[in-house]
Amino acid sequence: MSAIIEVPGPGASVAVLRKERGWGQERLAAAAGISKSLLGKIERGERPMTQGVAASIAQAIGVTLDELLGKAPVHEGDEARLLDLTRAIRRFGLPRDPEMTETDLITSLQQMVTLRERADLRGVMAKLPQLVSAATNHAHAAGTPDAWARVAEAYSTVYWLAARHRWMTLADLATTKQKLAAEQADPVTAAIAVRDEAGLYLNHGDFEDGLAVVDSGLVRVERDAPTGAERLYALGILHLRGLTLAGRLRDRRTADRHIAKAWGLAEKLGQDVNRLGIHFGPQDTAVHVVATSADLGRHEDAIDTMNDLERLKKKGKLTLPTTRTSPLHMNVARSKLALGDREGALEELEEAWSLAPQMANVHPTAQELLRVLTSLHKRSNPRLTKLAKRARIQF
Structure with missing residues (x-):
């Protein structure tokens, strides 16, 4: 498993929206009031994007929060x-x-x-x-x-x-x-x-x-x-x-x-x-x-x-x-x-x-955590693979 993987999740949308506007990381980070380092980690899947940070990024980019997080x-x-x-x-x-x-x-x-x-x-x-x-x-x-x-x-x-x-x-x-x-x-x-x-x-x-x-x-x-x-x-x-x-x-x-x-x-x-x-x-x-x-x-x-x-x-x-x-x-x-x-x-x-599969499947926090965990694991993890399959994520 590579260190950087394209896995669906709210944070994965940030780089796409940023590049569509021709913005660099420095410009978006400044507009959202966050550090360039944090933005980079979110885009690379090294840190989960919290909903508070997501709201700041959405406002800076000019989209609604649900557009950034993704509607189920x-x-x-x-x-x-x-x-x-x-x-x-x-x-x-x-x-x-x-x-x-x-x-x-x-x-x-x-x-x-x-x-x-x-x-x-x-x-x-x-x-x-x-x-x-x-x-x-x-x-x-x-x-x-x-x-x-x-x-x-x-x-x-x-x-x-x-x-x-x-x-x-x-x-x-x-x-x-x-x-x-x-x-x-x-x-x-x-x-x-x-x-x-x-x-x-x-x-x-x-x-x-x-x-x-x-x-x-x-x-x-x-x-x-x-x-x-x-x-x-x-x-x-x-x-x-x-x-x-x-x-x-x-x-x-x-x-x-x-x-x-x-x-x-x-x-x-x-x-x-x-x-x-x-x-x-x-x-x-x-x-x-x-x-x-x-x-x-x-x-x-x-x-x-x-x-x-x-x-x-x-x-x-x-x-x-x-x-x-x-x-x-x-x-x-x-x-x-x-x-x-x-x-x-x-x-x-x-x-x-295990408790609420329908909720976990649409919850942005669950999606972000799974995205980051799959991106951070550099070796195969059977438990993570099993969970990713439940979420219908291919990696």
Whole structure:
């Protein structure tokens, strides 16, 4: 295996886009605010491109972040479902007669949460068009806050699916409709909508604007949310989004402020709570801290936090779903790779793939880690070869 290999991954697009513009590395590095050395390592596959650096490069080159990272393709057979989903979203204000009873709708929503927590992207895609339509039609007929909360829940899942694939036009539509539905629901549903709206800015690479959305949402929760566990949850999910955004900006002070707030709220809550497929509590806070520690270059801290979660796992007390644990292992792999532990990074990446193969196949962090690991290994590695085949990479 050679030291430099052409392997698909977000970082592999940088040199192509740079050369299309006739730019040298020095010009792009200066425009993106990074060192020429780092840019060279990213292009050669010696360092993974983080999403924070990717946002800076995309802005410098003049492309969107999803263009640089690469949109995941629509699977064969899902084209019709995607068209049906878009049509259902478009009919938000044109209700038809309800096609599900309230009981059936609640059951369908719970099934969707289960699919989401398993990171079953294909399963979510298959059920979403009917669910969005049914939830919307029922809400127009019932007109209750609970009914509109279910619409918001359905659209939160649309946003989640779109963001995973970097289908940002669909993500934009979903968060717009989610916000409209949440305004007719309850304060916690509204907080989830704000969280997803800030996530939209995160996915676009507009981290400062995302933080502004979070701050505005926190003010609303402080004003409107009830006391008790619901208030802790609503504040907590927003602080988690805030620490992620600040980490991508490498704004340590803001990240640490959100981290401290999130830990404090999680400790008061005492356990992880799941609402609409979105978790908050001590364990989910730890997952977010691992990712943000990696973004901030605090790799030892990321691994220490992961070790705490591993101890819970050994005791059978880790309750997080696959959709949270798979990215967790990706982020630990980032930190291990940064510390020179390639075998450890490969082990974590293997675990991420084992837990959620559909997610790993489209996740830019998983793609970048695999690109870099294959580029750095100068000798054949059967485990790496096997993983590359799962990702359909030839080398």
